Amino acid sequence: MRKMMAILLMLFTITAVSAQDPVIGKYKKALIIGAHPDDPESMCGGTMLLLKQQGCEVVCVYMTRGEGGITGKSAEETAAIRTQEALNSCEVMGIRPVFLTQIDGNSEINKARYDEMRKLIADEKPDVVITHWPIDSHRDHRICSMLVYDAWRLLGHNFDLYYGEVMTGMQTQMFSPTIYVNIDSTVMQKRKAYTCHVSQGTAENVVKWHEVIGRMRGREFQCTHAEAFIKQRWNSSEILDR
Numbered sequence: 001m002r003k004m005m006a007i008l009l010m011l012f013t014i015t016a017v018s019a020q021d022p023v024i025g026k027y028k029k030a031l032i033i034g035a036h037p038d039d040p041e042s043m044c045g046g047t048m049l050l051l052k053q054q055g056c057e058v059v060c061v062y063m064t065r066g067e068g069g070i071t072g073k074s075a076e077e078t079a080a081i082r083t084q085e086a087l088n089s090c091e092v093m094g095i096r097p098v099f100l101t102q103i104d105g106n107s108e109i110n111k112a113r114y115d116e117m118r119k120l121i122a123d124e125k126p127d128v129v130i131t132h133w134p135i136d137s138h139r140d141h142r143i144c145s146m147l148v149y150d151a152w153r154l155l156g157h158n159f160d161l162y163y164g165e166v167m168t169g170m171q172t173q174m175f176s177p178t179i180y181v182n183i184d185s186t187v188m189q190k191r192k193a194y195t196c197h198v199s200q201g202t203a204e205n206v207v208k209w210h211e212v213i214g215r216m217r218g219r220e221f222q223c224t225h226a227e228a229f230i231k232q233r234w235n236s237s238e239i240l241d242r
């Protein structure tokens with residue numbers, strides 16, 4: 001019995017380790033699409049940096065400028081502050097930022113917004129996109145995910161699509177990842193990037209909120225810090241209804 005348990009444990013370990021590929025290591029251009037400034041970085045900043053180190057061009061897309069994210073300030077003031085924070089963060093990572101035109105807390109999902117997201121992706125021509133997992137307590141995150149998913153379908157699945165997590169439990173819900181990336185080598189630079197978003201809390205708090213997720217995934221993946229994903233599947237019999 002004990003021998004069988006050991007074999008099962010060994011098989012489980014091999015399976016878990018092999019789950020690292022394919023998020024990193026084979027892509028030439030990645031778009032990381034988040035609803036708000038700080039979402040791409042907290043969701044997968046470590047993976048973005050690893051992709052970049054391996055020669056992949058990485059673009060960080062913010063669907064809004066975080067207009068609703070500072071209590072007591074107008075949408076315009078908040079957008080200006082959070083845009084600058086996003087620019088600072090992208091500078092730390094050496095990654096190009098792109099801003100879409102949705103408004104934080106007032107995101108829309110309609111034909112024009114589907115077209116906007118699809119056009120961005122078609123113009124940028126990534127071979128991989130990472131965005132929010134669609135089941136999330138934040139409406140903007142859900143909308144962002146659905147817009148990207150729709151683009152993936154209408155562009156003929158011409159890029160690989162992965163979903164990541166943001167503040168799981170509070171925001172991302174029911175997320176059971178199948179792919180892990182060990183980010184021990186990039187976690188400090190990731191922290192430096194997302195703590196550029198100073199309007200979102202003290203560096204100490206922000207680290208606490210986000211790194212608890214990375215540590216939990218690290219424990220699951222037998223390292224210290226990890227990011228985790230689910231890859232969108234498809235098959236050739238899928239019906240494209242429009």
Ligand SMILES: [Zn+2]
Pocket residue numbers: 035036039138141166
């Ligand atoms: Zn967000």
